[in-house]
Amino acid sequence: MQIIESQEKYDVCIVGSGAGGGMAAHELTKAGANVLMLEAGGWFDSEDFAMFTWPYESPRRGAGTERQPFGEFDACFGGWNIDGEPYTTTENTNFDWFRGRMLGGRTNHWGRISLRFGPDDFRVRSKDGLGHDWPISYQDIKPYYDRVDRLIGVFGTNEGIPNEPGGIYMDPPEPRCYEHLIKGACDDMGIPAIPSRLSIITEPHNGRAACHYCGQCNRSCSTHSNFSSPSVLLPPALETGNLEIINNAMVREVTYSDGKATGVSYVNKENGKEYKVKSRVVVLAASACESARLLLNSKSSDFPNGLANSSGIVGKYLMDSTGTSVAGIIPDLMDMPAHNEDGTGGAHLYIPWWKDNSDLDFARGYHVELWGGRGMPSYGFMGGIQNYNDLLQDRPRGGGGYGKQLKEDYRRYYGSVVGFSGRGESIAYEDNYCEIDPNVVDEWGIPVLRFNYEWGDHEYKQVKHMQETFRNIIDEMGGEPLGDMPSKEEGYGITNPGQIIHEVGTTRMGNDPDRSVLNKYCQAHDVDNLFVADGGSFVSQPHKNPTWTILALSMRTSDYIADQMNKGNL
Template sequence: MNAPSGEHDVIVVGSGAGGGMAAWRLAAAGVKVLMLEAGRDYDPYSETPMFNWSREAPLLGGGTPEKDFGYYLASIGGWTLPGEPYVSAEGNEFMWWRSRMLGGRTNHWARNSFRMGPHDFKPYTRDGLGVDWPVSYDEMAPYFDRVEKLIGVYGANDGLENHPDSGPGVLHEPPKPRINELAIKAAANDLGIPCVASRRAVLTKNMGERQACFNATNCGRGCNIGAAFQSTTSLIPWARATGNLEILTNAMVYEVETDRSGKATGVHYIDKISGEHRFIAARVVVLAASACESARILLNSKNAQHPDGVANSSGQVGRNLMDTVGAGIGAQVPALENRPRYNEDGTMGLHLYIPFWDYQRQAAGALDFPRGYHIEIGGQFGEPGIGMGGASGRVDGYGPQVKEDVRRYYGSFIHFSQRGEMIPNEHCYAELDPDQRDAFGIPILRFHYRHTDHEINQTAHFQQNILAIIDRLGGTPTYGTQDDPKDMMAKGGQIIHEVGTARMGDDPATSVLNGSGQSWDVPNLWIMDGAMFASKAHKNPTLTIMALADRSCDHLIEKMRAREI
């Protein structure tokens, strides 16, 4: 029986960044927590093939219906899930990636952990677009420090505008740059563009039972030594160790029940193994199921007190959907050919990156787009894939010369990924489809999504500057040279940073949550995932989700102790 064994004070729906943080903070405070996860159980210590070669897996480690990103990657879920469809409205396209495993996306994310800055929390004040957050950077800074120390983030304090420094002793020492990163840095610096140490949630020194990265395996497969942060090797085990956390997996929550006074009494869920519908009562409900899933739960929770869905008196649930603006450019650089072979794995992800540098010209109106982006850079020696890092597309013939050409090109390819801010617009939202239901009988989401000139012009700026860096390196672009920036932009949801569907704010008429993540309409309902974002800064959202959840738990614990909830 997939049912709880005892009574609980708080139900936490979801087990990723926000759900993991909520469970640990609450359990450590003595609160009895029940975590409900729609996916299956996952043990990172027994299920992580850290040292397997891709050639040992079916299809050389390629994707499967259960694992879109690759056979060995810790990413159970995908763009399409059997029995769990979603649709896009006519003329729109949105890709919804869903995790179905304990720990969610924290098991396979890139671990990029860039802090939001002062401009990011007050964007409307800066340029008159979107809305301001109900919290400031100064209020959030202590929580960023606390989370960075908790999960372990490497990086450096560079004193750059809107890229805040961390507190003394918070950051781990960053790994040394790779050769290709140093080449990119030199070319970028020549053009007045900064290229600095990245920030990633990967340990470069031991932290308790978590060991420092030994620079040898792919972080996307999960990390059974705990070097690369994931909730299944830290937050969830820590919460379990208190004796105050119980977890139910394969439990698909579809409704928050409320009483006549409008307060939440618990949640309804489906046991995905037996198909049985169950109800669990609790004093508080915390939704951390991911931005779109949490919105779907709220929209499905209709009753006499909440005819448009729970917590939706503002009509903003499902609205303000945003994702990171993404595009990519690659190049081949002759100066990087025929390098001596050596281990260049490092921490697998970024050692250096390019933060946004044009804030002053932007504020002066010299740019035709209002928000920033950063650039994630890559290219290195690593395990060759079928395409040998692009080398196979540049050779012809057969025999020894082909082998020599492949060896010459290998390691000479670089790539650049734009990760930019999107401004919320009225054309981007999720709603319930009036007709279709999933295999469990739950109404599915229908997405609407469009970029505006703000995002398109931003992508053009990225392309112009990256092509200048490639030219400075003497390289040749291999992709990303489309004449129209719209043709190189990622689809909505494709970057998997979707946020904003139940935003926080200062006014109950225009927001779903207050500045603590608490529902304006339902005081014992809290949201602690990306749904609460008021804007989508170009910084990857996971660090901010955890910092906001940490802060929300401070407020929730205080109210529970005061018997206000």
């Protein structure tokens, strides 16, 4: 293949434009660095997307496609299966790898759940003897959490829960009707249900309008009221004049010579040609697994097993959140008068972890995300609940499919379903990993990843506790779960690893170069001008969604890069 080498040398080359890459671009361009960003997907502007498109305007009524598996109007293009970009698994592994292929990546459609890790989350081994402690503490990262809160904006409340630290919050919106009912049941059961912490602004902030409560955050936001990298981080970076973005750039490897990363090589997906760019510093922020793939594919005589991989740890300790869900039909929510409860594009309440593990048969914890109510009707929204007419005890089981009775069923059941989704912490196991498949390449000839992953006893027992808890809450509300409790043989309904899309840990940080890839500043032990600014650096994966910590760590890493460049050390 013809390789075209750029003559320009950038200060920093960033691979990826999501949370980690976007924050690195925002901070480094502000510091005066000349930055090149490479993104494997196309350009995206939330102002031009389907925020106000009605489901009936589509023949699919909003049903998902392979390119948009979460729905036709969901603002993330990519998915678990992408033409030309396969991945493989070892025997008995069911790992699902979701990739966003667009400017901003998965920040365009995520739930905006913006939780800080707590003090105990950085010292897990000291707490229960499992996994490893981080080389940093909550106090090390707290100033950056504060800066991220102020820069982006987040609503919530400070509840004083020891390992659920609060932040700098805007006022949260009021709970919806069904959320009030959930909270009432939880209060009676001694389970906390508190305002959500979402990066959706409820007041004007940094030139962005307050949320107008259309409930369509997964479609991105034309008013930039919620957080995504293209809405919040990249425009200010571009305004400095110090950022260049190249889209449809599928990075092949990080180039290396004489102990230093020299830049990256990428394939232009539109013309099929390969290009090499030079930079003083390389920042990988392509997502935990993609960044590991790039390092493993970047081989040389110094690093025959992959760049910065003298430890053999790249790709290992892969983690994803555990997950399971239960939905229930609540008679008290049937036959409700018509009312609008769109609110933000996410729950206004959530349940933080509330238990003492000394009384349980599993380690770590989980939080609970609530859903249901009278959201935008679209494909499949009735969800089979017509089979629960006997809860009303006024007509036989079974629902109509046409005409008057169908309309009556819609009016009766619309908004009567509530749901609970657990998101739990898994343990970091060295045997959960991604590696290069020696026999498979993608459309551009780049070797692909092969995954090996199994849940352990802690994860299965944790999910069993989720299922039991959710069903008890539904019972306390006077409802009935939609479906039976999954059996032990069914894994208690645990999701496949990768399905929650919280994968982290493949380039973990640590003080020991023999057992970690990065130091506490996310700088490669082996190559001092190479950094990783995505979830790959995580040593553990607390039950909290990882995005807020990716942003804080990327900001911290960017400060360090700017300081070291100014001192002439990079």
